[in-house]
Amino acid sequence: MQNTFAARQRVTALYIHVPFCLHKCHYCDFYSIPFEDASLQQWHQGILKEIKLSYIAAVNGAFYTSPLHTIYYGGGTPSLVPPSLLSEQLGLISNTFGIRTDAEITLEANPGLKDISSLRALGINRLSFGLQSTSDHLLRVLGRRTTADACIKDVLRAEKAGIDRIAVDLMIGLPGQTLADLRETLSLVTKLPIGHISYYSLTIAAGTPFALRYGDRPDLLPTEELEREMYDLVLYSLENAGIFPYEISNASRRGEESRHNLVYWQADSYLGLGPAAHSYLGGVRRGNIASLFKWLERVNSLYLTASNITDKSERQSECFFPGTAEEIVDEVAARKETVLLGLRLLSGVSSRNFRKRHCAELTQEFAEQISKLQSRGLLQPEADSIRLTRLGLDLANQVFLEFI
Ligand code: SF4
Incomplete structure (x- = not known):
């Protein structure tokens, strides 16, 4: 999806x-x-x-x-x-x-x-x-x-x-x-x-x-x-x-x-430049190589190619990104990421934002995990959000494992 x-x-x-x-x-x-x-x-x-x-x-x-x-x-x-x-x-x-x-x-x-x-x-x-x-x-x-x-x-x-x-x-x-x-x-x-x-x-x-x-x-x-x-x-x-x-x-x-x-x-998009930088663009995670000289080589060669492109279809190709596409984050993965990253925030993950972003109900999508973590005292469902409890903050890695 x-x-x-x-x-x-x-x-x-x-x-x-x-x-x-x-x-x-x-x-x-x-x-x-x-x-x-x-x-x-x-x-x-x-x-x-x-x-x-x-x-x-x-x-x-x-x-x-x-x-x-x-x-x-x-x-x-x-x-x-x-x-x-x-x-x-x-x-x-x-x-x-x-x-x-x-x-x-x-x-x-x-x-x-x-x-x-x-x-x-x-x-x-x-x-x-x-x-x-x-x-x-x-x-x-x-x-x-x-x-x-x-x-x-x-x-x-x-x-x-x-x-x-x-x-x-x-x-x-x-x-x-x-x-x-x-x-x-x-x-x-x-x-x-x-x-x-x-x-x-x-x-x-x-x-x-x-x-x-x-x-x-x-x-x-x-x-x-x-x-x-x-x-x-x-x-x-x-x-x-x-x-x-x-x-x-x-x-x-x-x-x-x-x-x-x-x-x-908030699992939003960003552009990363320079050696070892990462980007998240249009649902694709890319990583630049962690070597100044290899990164430079790649940037210089792409720059030369891009300067010579006249054909519009070629212009839309991949040839402008020095970074390697490492992961395509599909809808299933994106829903998990919204929760995994959002739970790092003390305000937690908002159901309204989840609905707006994924056209799905947070508490239905992850009903099993939420109920299990709530019973262990690690997660607190609120009126319109879920968030870590104080114990959940200490044991955050155990919570995150449930959503991977
Ligand atoms: S070597 Fe020290 S100063 Fe340089 S990035 Fe690492 S922690 Fe920071």
Whole structure:
């Protein structure tokens, strides 16, 4: 059955992957390579071409667009990109897809940001800092070559420079982390001008130095009970400070929810550019290759081909997407995704939205799963929605398994 909602949906969210870091943190498995000026320039030229290719694809009917509502520079370390390059990219995006005047434009940043006022002048109105912890001994364990103090200074400079929305990432479940460490971090960040906090549990990713160090030494990591206490402490402390959890791993002050990430959790369409970026367009998930040079090769060759196409039927072909089509999300899969992703939100999945999107009744479609999870105290049906209970938040993975 065709996923008609996704096929018709307008794309208003753009993600751009910046694949450079000054060094590799010990736990990280995101795609990034060492920063070099020559590679940065090549990446920049590749992004300009990929913007043009995607726009031609949209003009030729491969997917529908409207002026962008959110743009998100993620990485890697996007704050390594000079404002002059960001300006050229944002200018081209504005002249092609268009950017709404009230768009959320986020840049992920590591401490040591130089020219915050120039970023603000470009329209970047949200900075998301990778703080992780305010305990320098834990930052050293993570292999982060920065201090909490440097990050705090940047947060204050960002506020002074007029950045409207400041976010930080924190981590729990770190080797050697105690409740006292976490309490100190939460007490500090809730006093800063920060409107959005993400809190992630450490995962030991294959191929990282952490996998070698801790892969077969779980005894060196906090126990499950301690990690749950940490999660509870985060929720309690943030709520007390007026920063309300709205997703399993995210909390914000009222009105400061991440509009970009809401697109993912609402299973809406988005365009992703750059090596390792993913897109969800017209019900098809595509992934760009996680290699700067292979991605560049592909973009350059498509750009050359696209420049030589004169025949209209060829213009409608696949030849504008460097990414590989990884999955066609049909209607059956789309219904599950709406529930799986939507249950991450504390507001849950709305029956009205489900009906509008899928022309089906949520409570009928998943009657068996809902009744089973409700009886286990993991899911709470409301008048017009279903959502996780407090226990369901702790055992979310068990809930998600029921919908896969
Ligand atoms: S700065 Fe971020 S992306 Fe870069 S290595 Fe560290 S965690 Fe990974």
